[in-house]
Amino acid sequence: MAITAPRERVDRLGLLLTVAGAAALIWLPFVVFKSNRIVPGEPRGLHEVLPLWAALGVQAVLLGTAAVALGVTDARKRLAAALAGIVVLALAAAAAANTLTPPGNKVVRTALGGAAWVLLLCLGLMATDAITRMRPGPLTRVLLLAMTLAVVGAALSHGTFDNLSVMREYAVNARRFPRELLRHIWLAGGSLIAAVLVGLPLGILCHRVPRLRPPVLGTLGVIQTIPGIALFGILMAPLGALAARVPAAAALGVSGIGAAPAVVALFLYSLLPIVANTVIGLRRVSHAAVDAACGMGMTGAQLLSRIELPLALPVILTGIRVVLVQNIGMVTVAALIGGGGLGTFVFQGIGQTAIDLVLLGAIPIVALGFSASVLLDALIETLDHTSSASAATRP
Amino acid sequence: MARILKSLCAVALLAFAAASPLEAAVVVSSKLSAESAMIGQMIRLLLDAHGIPTVDRLRIGATPVVRQALLAGEIDLYVEYTGNAGLFFNDKADPAWKDLEQGYELGSRLDYAANRIVWLTPARASNAWALAVRGDVAQAYHLRTMSDFARWVSDGGDVVLICSAEFANAGTLRSLERTYGFRLRSAQLIVLAGGETAATIAAAAAGTNGANTAMVYGTDGGITAAHLQVLEDDRHEQPVYAPVPVIRESVLRQYPQIAAIVRPLMESFDPETLQRLNERVQINGESDEAVATEYLKSRGWLK
Numbered sequence: 295m296a297i298t299a300p301r302e303r304v305d306r307l308g309l310l311l312t313v314a315g316a317a318a319l320i321w322l323p324f325v326v327f328k329s330n331r332i333v334p335g336e337p338r339g340l341h342e343v344l345p346l347w348a349a350l351g352v353q354a355v356l357l358g359t360a361a362v363a364l365g366v367t368d369a370r371k372r373l374a375a376a377l378a379g380i381v382v383l384a385l386a387a388a389a390a391a392n393t394l395t396p397p398g399n400k401v402v403r404t405a406l407g408g409a410a411w412v413l414l415l416c417l418g419l420m421a422t423d424a425i426t427r428m429r430p431g432p433l434t435r436v437l438l439l440a441m442t443l444a445v446v447g448a449a450l451s452h453g454t455f456d457n458l459s460v461m462r463e464y465a466v467n468a469r470r471f472p473r474e475l476l477r478h479i480w481l482a483g484g485s486l487i488a489a490v491l492v493g494l495p496l497g498i499l500c501h502r503v504p505r506l507r508p509p510v511l512g513t514l515g516v517i518q519t520i521p522g523i524a525l526f527g528i529l530m531a532p533l534g535a536l537a538a539r540v541p542a543a544a545a546l547g548v549s550g551i552g553a554a555p556a557v558v559a560l561f562l563y564s565l566l567p568i569v570a571n572t573v574i575g576l577r578r579v580s581h582a583a584v585d586a587a588c589g590m591g592m593t594g595a596q597l598l599s600r601i602e603l604p605l606a607l608p609v610i611l612t613g614i615r616v617v618l619v620q621n622i623g624m625v626t627v628a629a630l631i632g633g634g635g636l637g638t639f640v641f642q643g644i645g646q647t648a649i650d651l652v653l654l655g656a657i658p659i660v661a662l663g664f665s666a667s668v669l670l671d672a673l674i675e676t677l678d679h680t681s682s683a684s685a686a687t688r689p
Numbered sequence: 690m691a692r693i694l695k696s697l698c699a700v701a702l703l704a705f706a707a708a709s710p711l712e713a714a715v716v717v718s719s720k721l722s723a724e725s726a727m728i729g730q731m732i733r734l735l736l737d738a739h740g741i742p743t744v745d746r747l748r749i750g751a752t753p754v755v756r757q758a759l760l761a762g763e764i765d766l767y768v769e770y771t772g773n774a775g776l777f778f779n780d781k782a783d784p785a786w787k788d789l790e791q792g793y794e795l796g797s798r799l800d801y802a803a804n805r806i807v808w809l810t811p812a813r814a815s816n817a818w819a820l821a822v823r824g825d826v827a828q829a830y831h832l833r834t835m836s837d838f839a840r841w842v843s844d845g846g847d848v849v850l851i852c853s854a855e856f857a858n859a860g861t862l863r864s865l866e867r868t869y870g871f872r873l874r875s876a877q878l879i880v881l882a883g884g885e886t887a888a889t890i891a892a893a894a895a896g897t898n899g900a901n902t903a904m905v906y907g908t909d910g911g912i913t914a915a916h917l918q919v920l921e922d923d924r925h926e927q928p929v930y931a932p933v934p935v936i937r938e939s940v941l942r943q944y945p946q947i948a949a950i951v952r953p954l955m956e957s958f959d960p961e962t963l964q965r966l967n968e969r970v971q972i973n974g975e976s977d978e979a980v981a982t983e984y985l986k987s988r989g990w991l992k
Contacts, residue, residue, distance in 0.1 A: 330914065331974040332887045333895075401973045466976040534761055551750065551758045632749030632758060638721075642748060645721050646971050647887035 307423055308363030311416040315360065318416075319353075322408030325390045331403050331459070331648050338407070343390035355382045356413070363420055373424035379417045383410065384455070391457035403459040405650060432672030439668045443661075459650040460657065467639065467654065475658060478635035481628060482621035482662075485557045489564030489617060494610070496565070497572025498598065507573065514566035522627045525562065529555040530631065556633035560624060564617040571613025575606030608678040615670035622663040626655070714742040715940055715947070718764035720755050721748050723970040723977065724816065724908060724963065725768045728932055730981035732766065735950050738991055747977075752776075760804055765940040766947075769808075770816055771796050772928035778803070786928035789815070793933065800935065807941050809951045811933035812958035814908050818861055818927060820850070821905045821917040823893060834923040838902075839869035851879040851889045851897075852904035861927075868926040887971070890915045906930075908960055910967030919960070932958070957988060 323337030341349045355378060362375035391404035406414075425438065455461045464471060500507045520528070534550025536543050548554045579602050587601045603610075629637030636655040643651030715736060719729030729747045736743050746764055749755055752773060758764045771789065774796030775781040785791035789811065797808035822832055830841050842848050850873060856862055857880045866872055879900055881888060886905050893903035894915035905912055905919060907930075912919060934951050941947060966984060969975045985991035 330972045332911065332972060333891050400975065403974075462974060466974055466979075469976075469978070530757065534757060537761055550761055551754050552763060630750050630754065632746075632754050632763075634749075638748055642721055642723075645885070646723055647885050648971075648974065650974075 304364055305367070308360075308365075308420070311363055311420055312360040315356070315413050315416040318409040318412035319356070322412065324409045325387060325394070325407045326405045327394050328403040328405065328459070330401050331462075331650060332646065335403070335405065338390070338394070340386070340390075340409075343393055344386060348386070348389065352382055352386045355379060359417070359420075369424045369427035373421055373428070376417045376421035376424060380414065380421070383413055383417065384449070387458060388455045391455070391459075395457045400462070403462060403650065404457060405459040432675045435668055436672045439665060443665070460653045463639075463643075463648070463650045463654040467651075470638075471654075474634055474636050474638055477633075478622070478625050478637075478659070479662070481553060481556055481560065481625045481633060481635055482618065485560035486564055486614065486618055486621055488557070488561045489568055490614065492561075493565050493568030494572055497569040497610075498576065500569060500573050501576040511566070511570060511573075514569060517562050518566045522559065522563075522624050523630065525559045526555050526627060526631050529558055533558065551632040553628075553633050555631055556625065556628035556635075560621050560628075563624065564621060567613040567616045567620075568610070571609050571616075572606065575609030575613075576602055578609060579605045608674050611670060611674045611677065615667060615674065618666045618670065619663045622659060622666060626659060713943075714744045715944065716744045716746050716763070716765045718749050718755055718758065718767040719747040720752060720767070721750060723910065724932065724967050727966060727970055727977040727981055728768045728812075728934070728958075730977050731954055731985055732768075732934055732951055734978075734981055734985055734991060735954060736944075736947065738985075739946065739950055741944050741947065741950075759806065759935065759937065762937065766934060766936040768932050769935045770930035771811055771933055772815075772817065772930040774799060775928060781928075787925045789813070789929045789931050792929050793931065796933075801938070805938040807936050807938050807948075809934040809936060809948055810955040811931040812955045812963070814931060814958050814960040814963050815927075816906045816908045816930040816932065816963075817922070818856060819905055819907050819919050819922060820865075821890070821893070821903050821912055821919045823896070823901045824916040824918055826901050827918040832918070832920060834921040835865065835869050835926070836923050838920050839871035842871040842873065848873065848877055848902055849879065849899045850877060850902040850904070851881065851892045851900040853885075853889070854880050854882050856904045865926060868924055887911055890917060893917060908963040908967055910964060910969070910971035912968075913961075913964055914968055914972050932963075953988075954985075954990070 319340070324340040325338050325343055326335040327338050328335035340352060344352065359375045359379035362372055366372055366375070387406055387410055394404045395402055425435075430438065449455065450461070456465065496510065500510050517525075530550040533548060533555050537548050537550065583601055583605065584597065587597050592600065625633070625635045626637035626640055628635050629641050636659050639655030640652050640659075643649065643653075643655065717729055717733040717736070719725040726748050733743050733745060733747070749758060749764070752769075755764070755767050756769075756777065759767060771792040772786045774792070775783060775786045778796075778799050780799075783795065785795040793808065793811050800806040800808060820835065820838065822838070826832065830837075830846065832838055832841055838848075852862065857878060862873070879892070879898055886903070886909050889900075889903040890905060890909065890911040892898070893900045894911075894917065903917060905917070907919060911917075932955070934955065936947065966980055969980045970977050982991065
């Protein structure tokens with residue numbers, strides 16, 4: 295008892311986050327001021343950009359959060375402290391940007407500095423750690439995600455952060471942004487649906503005919519190793535030729551550039567996780583359940599649709615989750631072959647060395663991937679519970 | 690099951706069909722770069738103003754992608770650069786590319802013969818690689834042309850050039866040195882592995898590591914803001930990369946007035962105008978559409 299007590303008093307993760315956050319605040323700039331969007335920019339500390347009382351207030355809140363991170367074990371309090379820290383930090387950054395931007399000036403930029411990024415990361419880790427400790431059910435997690443997105447969306451549309459550099463890039467691209475965002479989702483989701491329509495039957499076939507498994511999974515594995523941009527490039531030639539030879543294909547929008555090669559490439563990448571997880575999921579189904587179903591006189595189709603697929607569903611969905619998150623990231627490269635999507639901003643930003651424009655594409659991509667992952671995780675957990683519960687009630 | 694599959698196929702085909710552009714509308718496209726997207730916007734806005742329906746497919750990719758899209762008929766019009774035709778037709782050595790008129794003549798002839806692509810009016814500006822020196826240095830040593838620069842370097846001028854690895858190693862710098870008769874020592878070079886011109890311009894402007902000369906593109910937006918002066922290629926050593934809208938012949942047949950609509954726009958561009966407009970997009974971060982609209986209005990082409 296005497297040995298474990300001191301270990302409980304200081305939270306290890308809290309200690310790590312506090313040290314990292316404090317070091318960042320001391321040695322790294324809070325924001326970076328740029329006289330235009332492509333110059334490197336000058337570092338500015340918290341006390342240079344905020345009035346004394348506000349800067350001290352921000353530091354006091356962060357100190358309070360650090361104290362909670364170090365000494366409080368109640369997960370709810372830890373979450374509240376982390377969220378308070380994030381809100382105060384975000385407001386401080388917005389205030390700094392407002393101070394540094396002369397009214398009406400559209401040229402100067404204020405970007406988050408190293409300290410702000412590190413602190414946001416630390417507070418984000420503290421918040422997710424607290425949520426994990428609370429062990430929320432799937433529905434609560436989805437609600438938490440929805441609330442977070444709603445609050446962030448409200449703050450962004452309210453104009454609180456309009457003077458921060460990323461939002462300045464958004465203002466310039468406001469007309470294009472929704473279009474590219476929808477296109478990004480459409481490309482990622484569309485190729486996923488196509489892959490499920492083909493991958494699921496293929497997986498079932500591989501399960502039923504074990505001889506097929508090694509060649510099919512081997513081929514899909516090889517495809518998986520081709521780098522994304524190379525696969526796009528490889529597909530440009532045959533699809534272009536197809537469009538040139540077969541007028542019907544061209545009329546349907548199939549061509550060497552644009553959405554077609556992107557969707558085909560993502561579809562090919564998506565097949566392996568879906569086929570492999572279908573095979574694994576079906577194998578996981580207990581022999582007892584299959585034998586019982588056969589004994590009841592179920593036909594092959596009935597066995598598949600009533601017993602095997604429902605029991606394998608959580609594993610199959612895990613494959614779908616992997617594919618969706620992977621696709622959301624990989625669609626980015628589609629911008630290089632005219633496929634559109636949020637990658638357009640990323641590559642345009644790289645071309646103009648405008649980091650803020652890169653972030654305008656990259657941050658929503660990360661948010662999309664994260665949200666998709668949370669949603670599907672919740673769905674999988676729900677199904678897993680119901681299938682194991684039904685298995686328990688009907689042994 | 691078969692019926693479900695059939696209807697799914699039908700839905701997929703319909704989705705693809707819906708994604709393909711309307712038959713009659715002119716699909717205006719561009720490369721990813723700020724300048725080509727901005728000129729593309731101007732052309733799109735002008736066509737719209739003249740009642741020609743357009744589809745906005747700007748910024749679809751790098752040169753090979755846009756080029757292939759045009760040849761495949763997926764896009765109808767975009768802004769190319771005259772010197773690139775040397776690349777397309779595998780004929781980089783032809784001296785014609787070093788002259789705007791000759792390069793335009795040769796490129797438009799080749800492209801029409803091979804692909805039925807029509808070159809419209811080119812701008813009198815070149816986006817070719819060039820050297821730019823700090824304004825104060827240019828004034829102190831009276832540097833206006835590359836010949837002036839070569840004289841200054843050969844007389845022991847204190848030059849530090851910042852450029853990309855591609856510029857330094859792929860022969861561009863060597864051929865400039867040969868033509869103008871100067872030689873930079875490796876101590877006078879700062880070579881950046883990636884080397885976007887935005888980085889070289891910023892470094893020369895700030896005098897990072899003593900840099901006072903930067904590799905630039907002739908119409909780069911950052912040049913004026915960074916107080917740099919582009920050195921004129923007075924011996925026409927570099928291929929000329931003049932922006933030129935290119936269009937598929939079949940589309941031009943359908944809307945022959947496009948040539949006349951685009952001509953005054955392209956004729957209104959000189960290097961300074963393009964630099965100023967590019968600066969607003971690249972440096973100030975204004976949207977290319979806003980800059981394009983304002984320019985067309987200032988010229989009275991748009992109400």
